[in-house]
Amino acid sequence: MNLSESKMPLVENEDLNKSDFGYDNEGCSSGYESATEQSSADTDRESDTSISEFNNDELPAAEPEVMKYRSTQELCNTLQCIISLPDLCDVMFLVGEKRVPIYGMKAILATRSRVFYNLILDAQRQLPSSKKSKKKSKENSTPSNHIVIEIRNYQPDDFRELITFVHCGKVNINTSNVTGLYCGASEFDLTDLKIACRDFTTRTIRKGNASAILKSTKFYLAHHRAAAKFIEKIHGYQRSING
Structure with a gap:
């Protein structure tokens, strides 16, 4: 089981170069920012100029100390708690044949994925008018204020x-859910999740456990074109290792 943290920007997804299994993921951010180097000559000129600008032995004011602090783990835990409480969410997905309810927040879903954004807009357009919804809420024993998406x-x-x-930018990937997550990453344009699924799959194949992943593909082959491509890449990488 592997944990992968998201580096996806909230408003607009960056275009990352997509690689196949077994290759470095070019285009992925390393988390470090590069700084332009200055030559020693430039540095000397700047220091000479700065000294000449101050008279009467005056020194420049010291820059205030700045510390950047991040507490992302607590934020992730809070968001995960929120989506486990239906009353705090405004979107309800009815998933699978049994229509299992899974909840989310439209502000996060819409800003993280353009596909979710369009799904939510379409569902909002289909909502009945306020008068009709009030009548229906009186008739129903369990009124809901959620946007419902099947x-x-x-x-x-x-x-x-x-x-x-x-919602949280982290995911537990295993052999039974990697195909579904890969299909979801493809459908909802979650590039960094797709890369994480590829990395997990590559390591699993190297360990000789590709068959465990292939067992989870049966359901998705009937529903997603991405599943067929996923299987092709698994077989292709197997051949490259064995060949």
């Missing part, structure tokens, strides 16, 4: 893990 082509556990990734 998702039939995913296993509920896999889709729940996908929604957790979108």
